[in-house]
Amino acid sequence: MPLDKPYKDIPGTTIFDAEQSRKGYHLNQFCMSLMKAENRARFKANERAYLDEWPMTEAQKQAVLARDLNRCIELGGNIYFLAKIGATDGKSFQQMAGSMTGMTEEEYRDMMVRGGRSIEGNRCIGEKS
Template structure:
């Protein structure tokens, strides 16, 4: 059966399949909204990952802060961003990473209406 979700090159479509695939990763990232969980994560990131039952690939992406890989593995930007905030990264920082730009280049592209995105 063909997908009802249109394919747009260079974008991430967060559909039911991706949600299922990224459930553990998103659950971990979502847990970081609580200060006590942020402290536990910061104290021993690997053990915290193990407690959430991540796949080996998800665990590595979290520990390496491979932001793009997290999305590839089912991460939702809304959850992944909670980890980014812990690392003092802005949405513009992530936007730069996702588009292969520096943060400054990404902000400049946004201010230009996004027309210079690859």
């Protein structure tokens, strides 16, 4: 029997729950492998070959190759694990987050300094304003 998930009512938000964890297990294990210098070097030398060593779905592999972190999250990726891909590419977490929101690094930083994203349009779909 599936659990009730009232948080699925938040627009543009993927909650990393047990279901997402199971779906993204191999994707996240791949990301964690990038903590070792020799694995980062192998990945950078031939990304596709390295990804093919992992029992990830083709969609997960394509999302990694495209550096589409939003898609990686949809496919079970955890942002803290996905940060290893950004670090492998020499990107800061702030740069990664900016790319995920369609903002430049500076725009993202400035938004966060101002207190984050406005709640307008980001409430639960079922909630009345």
